[in-house]
Amino acid sequence: MNYAVIMAGGKGTRFWPISTPQRPKQLLSLFDGETMIEATMKRVESLIPLQNQRIVTISEQVALIQQHVAKLEDSNFIIEPFAKNTAPCIGLAAVTLMKQDPDALMVVLPADHQIDDVKQFQEVLQRAISVVEQRDAIVTIGIKPTRPETGYGYIQFEREEVNGGIHRVVTFAEKPNRDTAIRFLESGEFLWNSGIFVWSARRIVSEIEDYLPELYAALMEMMAASGTEEAEERIRRAYQSVKPISIDYGVMEHTPNAYVVPGPFGWSDVGSWDEIYRLSEKNEDQNVLRGRVFTIDTHDSYVVSELEMPVAVIGMSGVIVVQTEEGILVCPRNRDQDVREMAEKVQKSRQQNGKRQ
Amino acid sequence: MNYAVIMAGGKGTRFWPISTPQRPKQLLSLFDGETMIEATMKRVESLIPLQNQRIVTISEQVALIQQHVAKLEDSNFIIEPFAKNTAPCIGLAAVTLMKQDPDALMVVLPADHQIDDVKQFQEVLQRAISVVEQRDAIVTIGIKPTRPETGYGYIQFEREEVNGGIHRVVTFAEKPNRDTAIRFLESGEFLWNSGIFVWSARRIVSEIEDYLPELYAALMEMMAASGTEEAEERIRRAYQSVKPISIDYGVMEHTPNAYVVPGPFGWSDVGSWDEIYRLSEKNEDQNVLRGRVFTIDTHDSYVVSELEMPVAVIGMSGVIVVQTEEGILVCPRNRDQDVREMAEKVQKSRQQNGKRQ
Secondary structure, rough: OEEEEOOOOOOOOOOOOOOOOOOHHHHOOOOOOOOHHHHHHHHOOOOOHHHHHEEEEEEHHHHHHHHHOOOOOOEEEEEEEEOOOOHHHHHHHHHHHHHHHOEEEEEEEOOOOOEOHHHHHHHEEEEEHHHHHHHHEEEEEOOOOOOOOOOOEEEEEHHHHHEEEEEEEEEEEEOOOOHHHHHHHHHHEEEOOOOEEEEEEEEEEHHHHHHHHHHHHHHHHHHHEEEEEEEOHHHHHHHHHOOOOOOHHHHOOOOEEEEEEEEOOEEEOOOOOOHHHHOOOOOOOOOOEOOOOOEOOOEEEEEEEEOOOOEEEEOOOOOEEEOOOEEEEEEEEHHHHHOOOOOOHHHHHHHHHHHHO | EEEEEEOOOOOOOOOOOOOEOOOHHHHHHOOOOOOOOHHHHHOOOOOHHHHHEEEEHHHHHHHHHHHHHOOOHHHHHEEEEEOOOOHHHHHHHHHHHHHHOOEEEEEEEEEEOOEEEHHHHHHHHHHHHHHHHHHHOOOEEEEEOOOOOOOOOOEEEEEEEEEEEEEEEEEEEEEOOOHHHHHHHHHHEEEEEEEEEEEEHHHHHHHHHOOOOOHHHHHHHHHHHHOOOOOHHHHHHHOOOOOOOOOOHHHHOOOEEEEEEOOOOOEOOOHHHHHHHHHOOOOOOOEEEEOOOEEOOOOOOOOEEOOOOEEEEEEEEEEEEEEEOOOEEEEHHHHHHHHHHHHHHHHHHHHHHHHHO
16 A cells, blocks of 8 residues: 655754744745645645555654644654654655555655646656566655755756656765856756655665664564553664664665656745745735735845734845744845854753743 | 923834834833933932923823823923924923913923933023023024934034123025035034924014914913813814914024024934834944844844744845834834834835724
């Protein structure tokens, strides 16, 4: 059977003050009313029904996610004892699914990405599923780049098709600098790394055994412990020892069995305020304005208030001004990479204040 | 006897969101804990004791001012039925004082200006008082300009002294453009118009009779009505008919009896956010930071929060970010002249919201 494995581990300091530990990015409704995790689930529902969808997250997040997505049952969750990056998360999902269904096929999806053309996305995903069904491969979806983006990882592929629209992966490339990104774009041989994967549970566990033996051992210990009296404690301990590593570093860069299906649907990892601005509908001044906000002579800006208190912006261009109960952020769009540092600064001060009181 | 007449009519839209109709500029503590009106009163207290100080304001402001300045009694107030600019305000104060003390000498002071060197200010004021006592003149204090300011009115004076440090006024000049302001500064013949005046009550009433006969008639009607049964109604009606006009336009520009005493003390009318920034003490990044504010790579900025909610500013230079219960203002320092328009925009929307509810 086919399963969706939705990774919902985001901590969301990049979107302070809208996102917080209590409200990570996947639970935000950044575009059209729906939270990102709901949109992710709905997007694959025609291929994988809800009862076969699994959300992998830490236990603290389960109640929060259920608050936002009412239809979810406990059986829709796979609980990680700790957030440990994607390889442990995917490994845990794989061994958990295999226990229920040794032939489980997994579609791995980040919970907080944005896709423009859902129909095309579903077609590409169906093609990837077919490849996995036919040749038990490790398949990832690569996005046709539309600009020399320096914020994404890239996948280089062999020009020659293996099958209709399927290519062997040559290599995974880290976030490039601007010149390299331009070269990647011009070569026509590179795709953006979407973090969407399709494989059988058995196959990815076998790859983990080959390339991440310590993680494999921990996963086996967790499976062995499951159902015993000390299950909780043993599972915790096993997972605690696991090194946080991404599936890209841990497996994809090493395996010779990786294939990629290029996806021409619009995609974004929605990784920054500037990206949210880019993806949002703008008014005639190229502003995105939401809530009780007022502007005079302001352009190319993202101004959002979640409170009754008005936000007034005069004579600014290309800025982000966001007000929530958590606080107010004022930041040029091209400085949005500093938001994480600011969020940590504010949270640290809050903790210190808390201690003093 | 000598009296201080403190004009406290400010509406304060220029300092939105800190100032509001309920909290005009004279009631703000912009610099050091004291409200501007308190500082104004204290500054002249050694020359004019509290019981001889009069605050001229509309009745709605009396309770508000008393809230902030506890020591004030009802006898310290002269109530204007409406705010009508400085000539009616000063005329009303003059006729009111004359009734108590026909020989009253008035020192007229705006309630919301900032003075750096209080001792020097007191010396200059004492000199002006002496001149009025000796020759019953119309005397104003002019500030030695330190920059080609385009936001102030100017006073041209005769180079030759009439007396120690006293000059005849040649003319009053409106706010100049930049080139004219530079010419004024270079000529050495111009002073900033501080709005501080010294004269006998009798004398200014006589000047008003000459140059503003309608205002004079209204003031006489008000005095006649005072104490009668229909006093309140007659006084209101008389004052309502009065044209709002400044004492500069109405009297100073016409009278041949105007003298000016140059004041070398630092002075500001604190007319804009940028001016408040200029007058405030800055940290090593040339920032003025107050309240729960956080900055990364931010310079030359004024960031103030009155609320618990943190204000976080990243990568900005020369901006004003102010948060109060009224709202949040984000504005480059050199666009502060648009704050009034913004305040009106926000207030209008609030009224419309109010009506809809």
